[in-house]
Amino acid sequence: MLQKINRYTHGFVAVPVILACREKGLFELLAHESPLSLEQMVKHLGANSGHFKVALRMLESLHWLSRNEHLKYSLTSEAAIHNQIPEDVLQLYHLPIESYLQGKQGKLLGRWIDRSCQLWNLDNPLIADFLDGLLLIPLLLTLHKHNLLASEEKPLLSSLSGTVQEELGKLFVHLGWANLKAGRLTLTEVGRFMGERALNTAIVASYTPMLSRIHDVLFGDCLSVFQRDASGHESHIDRTLNVMGSGFQHQKYFADLEESILSVFNQLPLAEQPKYITDMGCGDGTLLKRVWETIRFKSARGKAIEQYPLRLIGVDYNEASLTATTRTLAGLPHLVLQGDIGNPEQMVLSLKAHGIHDPENILHIRSFLDHDRPFIPPQKRNEVEERTHLHYQAVCVDGQGELIPPHVMVQSLVEHLERWSQVVTKHGLIILEVHCLEPRVVYQFLDKTENLHFDAFQGFSKQYLVEADVFLMSAAEVGLFPKLELSKRYPKTFPLTRITLNYFEKKPYKIRHAYLSDLPVLVNLEVKCWSEHLQASANEIRRRLELNPQGNLVLIIEDQIIGAVYSQTITSTEVLENVKYEQVPSLHTPQGSVIQLLALNILPEFQARGLGNELRDFMLYYCTLKGGIESVVGVTRCRNYVNYSQMPMTEYLKLHNEQRQLLDPIVGFHVSGGAEIRGIIANYRPEDAENFGMGILIEYNLRDSALHPLRDRQPLYTNSAISSSVPTLPATSATKENETVAALVKECVLKVLGSQRQAAYAPEQKMLDMGLDSLDLLELQTLLEERLGVNLSGTFFLQKNTPTAIITYFQNQVVQEKQSELASPVDSANEINTLENIVNQQKIPQVTRVVTEQQGRKLLIDGYWVIDFASCNYLGLDLHPKVKEAIPPALEKWGVHPSWTRLVASPAIYEELEEELAKLLGVPDVLVFPSVTLLQMGVLPLLTGNNGVIFGDIAAHRCIYEACCLAQHKGAQFIQYRHNDLNDLAEKLVKYPLEQVKIIVIDGVYSMSADFPDLPAYVRLAKEYNALIYMDDAHGFGILGENPSSDMPYGYKGNGMVNYFDLRFAEDNIIYVAGLSKAYSSYAAFLTCGDRQIQTNFRNAWTAIYSGPSPVASLASALAGLQVNLQEGDQLRKQIYHLTRKLVTQARAIGFEVDNSGYVPIVSVLVGDAQHIVDVCQLLWEYGILITPAIFPIVPLNKTALRFSITAANTEEEIDQAIKALEAVWDLLQKRKALLCK
Secondary structure, eight states, X not given: OHHHHHHHHHHHHHHHHHHHHHHHTHHHHHHHSOSEEHHHHHHHHTOOHHHHHHHHHHHHHTTSEEEOTTSEEEEOGXXXXXXXXXXXXXXXXXXXXXXXXXXXXXXXXXXXXXHHHTGGGOSOHHHHHHHHHHHHHHHHHHHHHTTOSSOSSSOTTTTSOHHHHHHHHHHHHHHTSEEEETTEEEEOHHHHHHHHTGGGGHHHHHTHHHHHXXXXXXXXXXXXXXXXXXXXXXXXXXXXXXXXXXXXXXHHHHHHHHHHHHHHHTOSOGGGSOSEEEEETOTTSHHHHHHHHHHHHHSTGGGGXXXXXXXXXXXXXXXXXXXXXXXXXXXXXXXEEEOOTTOXXXXXXXXXXXXXXXXXXXXXXXXXXXXXXXXXXXSOHHHHHHGGGSOOOOOEEOTTSOEEOHHHHHHHHHHHHHHHHTXXXXXXXXXXXXXXXXXXXXXXTTTTOSHHXXXXXXXXXXXXXXXXXXXXXXXXXXXXXXXXXXXXXXXXXXXXXXXXXXXXXXXXXEEEEOOGGGHHHHHHHHHHHSOGGGOOOHHHHHHHHHHOGGGOEEEEETTEEEEEEEEEEESOGGGGTTOOGGGGGGGOOTTOSEEEEEEEEEOGGGGGGTHHHHHHHHXXXXXXXXXXXXXXXXXXXXXXXXXXXXXXXXXXTTOBOTTSOBSSHHHXXXXXXXXXXXXXETTSOTTOGGGTTOEEEEEEEGGGGGTSXXXXXXXXXXXXXXXXXXXXXXXXTTTSOOSSHHHHHHHHHXXXXXXTTGGGOOTTSOTTTTTOOHHHHXXXXXXXXXHHTOOOOTTHHHHOOSHHHHHHHIIIIIHHHHHHHHSOOOOHHHHHHHHHHHHHHHXXXXXXXXXXXXXXXXXXETTEEEEEOOOOOTTOOTTOHHHHHHHHXXXXXXXXXXXXXTTTOOOHHHHHHHHHHHHHHTOSEEEEESOHHHHHHHHHHHHHTTTOEEEEETTSOHHHHHHHHHHHHTTOEEEEEOTTOHHHHHHHHTTSOTTSOEEEEEESSOTTTOOOOOHHHHHHHHHHTTOXXXXXXXXXXXXXXXXXXXXXXXXXXXXXXXHHTTOOTTTTTEEEEEESTTTSOOSOEEEEEXXXXXXXXXXXXXXXXXXXXXXXXXXXXHHHHHHHHHXXXXXXXXXXXXXHHHHHHXXXXXXXXXXXSTTOSEEEEEEESGGGHHHHHHHHHHTTEEOEEEOTTTSOGGGEEEEEEOOTTOOHHHHHHHHHHHHHHHHHHHHTTOOOOO
8 A cells, every 4th residue: 555655645746746847838848849958948948957857857757758868858658648637636735624624614625525536537547646645645644633543432533524524434435445334434454554654645745835836946936935934944845744754754764773783882892882973963863862772772882881881962953953852862961062964074173172082982873864965066176077977867956946967966975975984983974865766767666666756855855865876886985885784775675775774984995986087097907807818808898988887886995996897787687698708798778677797807916805805795785776776697707617627517616615615716706795606608708718618607686685685695506597508507495486385475574574673573473563564565565476476456465464364365366376377378178168167166147148139238138138248349330220231232242151262262342341441541451351360370370480489468369379379389489578568578579689580469459458558669669679560459440540639539430559559550560450340240350461462471371261251241241330430430439438438437436446548448347356256246147237257267366357348339327237236246345355456
């Protein structure tokens, strides 16, 4: 449920920004002129460049804007929703909620609640949740303030007026926060969760004054927004609410800081421990008090505190904070004094003035302050200039609202930390800090992080967030390095970092990025470290510096570069499968999720000092903090294999010395740092004669860092993920996949607990009682989803709240699903038998029935009239008079069935149909087949030949899967990728040469989930990799068409997905396949052909030659249906859209999760576990509803659904009856406390 809170808080900030940009004309400007640079837009719109850049970053993080390599912006298709956001929604900022709850405002929220229950009349659940945020956050905080969501002694909201109870009761039931039973409202687990986490929204709500004037912030007098009154109170923020929210959220991190504190105050001798702890930016003194209690009651120092006294020092710029700290620390030995984080030297002088003349005995700590420091322009101009080639992403705003260039801000940060490095003592500096994320990472983890809204309001309020890896590098540049065994990052298991806790200490060296000006020194370093035939050339080193400037680091002692590490970013470890050394540079891609180490060099005379280990460990931590990075890999070599060349390399790599370390020092260097040996790459570098050209593939798994700190990792060996031609090393038990669900669940829980809390693990213990909070549970959910290949509801842990409960759930249900997915594909007969067995055993009433009469969309079955929501007959043409009238004349002319194979002859009615279809689609030719299945089975193997590669969406229709398997049998390769996951597809495409035949196979509208692909994005990807797109649009043809608009959301003419997206069949390399059975009720299918020669080639498909032709009645009904489409089709589609939208909206309002995008007429209402499907279907039958039950094995066991197919022949009354039936189903499932699928 934390995902939902994140959406609410995202919307609270994003919606006013979007509306301000819309009002000023940003979207209209980019729709007519793009791409545009920041400077061009600032000039055209009269924007404040700094604040406006913050807004652009937010829109880019939503993927509403894209930014090219020249840093120019364009709109994406996802931005079109901006026109549907209601402008009056900003009134919600100013509603008198306090007065409303007192019953003084009547039905203040009624119209807003109605709109929320209707999902704001949007078909975009994300933006609907965004809008809900403006309604819910002020309400939630006010209810929490008056403790109206916590009482168990009396009915929920019973102390409020009847009107307020009625309105809020409706809202809470709609949201799933409450149940209404016998007129009594009771909180659900979801509602209880929301009440307990209400303060998660307090920080964002505290910025309401600023957000209410966001137009001025972006385009007007921004200085007037950020004023202070005579008492010093800020006008842009409710500081009291902000402090309350911060304190609520920071406690988790303060608890983790204890480990660092105890590492200091448990060390002996006690006399050498710090005498003082100084907290710069002490706030109200809470952290200092907590640190004192940790030392006093948990450490060795605490037992001798009288003999070795400790003094707490609170430093803050704000006098009110110092007063509060004095109150908090009353009775403890302490001192408070005014100080500025930007001037640590003055702080030391102030301490001396207060009698502290031994500042070397201070341990410095601070929390969440460095980003809120005053901006001091950098003084070192040469270093500012050197940074201009580094691609910093942070967005920082100066006091006038203008943009501070990122490289200037980073240099300012470096100089800020340099000032602190002058006062940091042997006891070090502990910093807890928050960070921004790059837009692409925010978009990837939109629901799982706060960064979309947090980075925005921090930027608008002129706070200087930088990414975690940038902060780390800034500290390293001045000689401050974290104690890695104590370092923590949050979230702990995601490939991103929002918050870091680092215990910095001074070291006698510095690490910074390598600059082009370092090139001569780096070439000399290469010469000294490698023999001539293994040296990287000066041009290669220059290429590394230019192509990936932030991936190359140098280690410096007394201004001399004595070491360097180089890297590049690649898509996956697998791309190294058959690579040669000279091909490695071509693998670099800026958006990759894997960092490849290219080389690590230390001057020979320094190699005995362990600096290689230091540089390696720092590089790994740096990579861990970079957003979107999953692992670090490298291809290394053996130093001493030449002395053991009589044995295979695989055996040599098992040899250990007396200290049980790997015998080979180079490979051992990586393994001792946590690397796994993945395998051996033959012929990697032929010039490396000592290793017979072989390279050793190693990998550091950064995602395991939460469970295995860098210095504690053991050498690991894994089965190679690369091709069978590469020898692999045997796997040890430490790296085998867990054999049982119980072990896997335990491993995931322990990983999220972290090393310090693992003792709290107990199978029957509630996870909240183990110390896991909502963010931890979100990480646990993600880990379980990845490891088990499932999707879990956001409320999953509300019901399954112990490890045992989770294990039992997965063992009973999800594991069966995973096993069925991983098993070899069953043949069609076996699959049908499986389905028939389930149907027969469970006696589902909507299956294998006989219809004896039909009237419109009402069917008579066993003497019982039911409403038909099960037919694929979208335009409702099966009983259309004009269609039925067209069949007898055709039968009179051609007989009931063509007598020839199409290889020999075809009746003219075939060509008439093909001409009409080609005209409708706007293509030169089409070729008609009897069915889509026969078409796929014949055409796909023909397209690929015996050397092509098919990339199939894993959710594509079964007939596509079977056709791909047939093509594979005939010699093609068949590779599946995650559903609608373009990144996964790109990672697979990149492995194949441009000249090889590559076909990307997708559905138009997916028949079970009712979503559809981002076809323009697929086209761009296909062009990049010289691939062909093969689309089966069986469920989109006849519904979606050209020029969609708010008046005609489906578009016009029903001429399919390609025209819907305004693409071109030939220019965009699309082969388009569709059937006439779904929309036109005719047994025929077709595919597009660029010209007659291509049509002739497709005629040679074996299923075109050896199958019987379509019946004459089908050809005639198809032709007649196309004529009806021209005359009535758009009106029929309007009716379908209206009915579908009504059903989807009402089903979601009831509480169901509904699989449906764009209100296409396939509506899958998810009911979750398969155990309820019999009773649910029986209940629907009693309401007279015929649907298609989506049950295992058609869908996973835990994703059972009710599949409604809407047609133009359905009526409003029939939809109303379906809604009533769904309300009854919801009540049934609620009584059973069923876990509905999300």
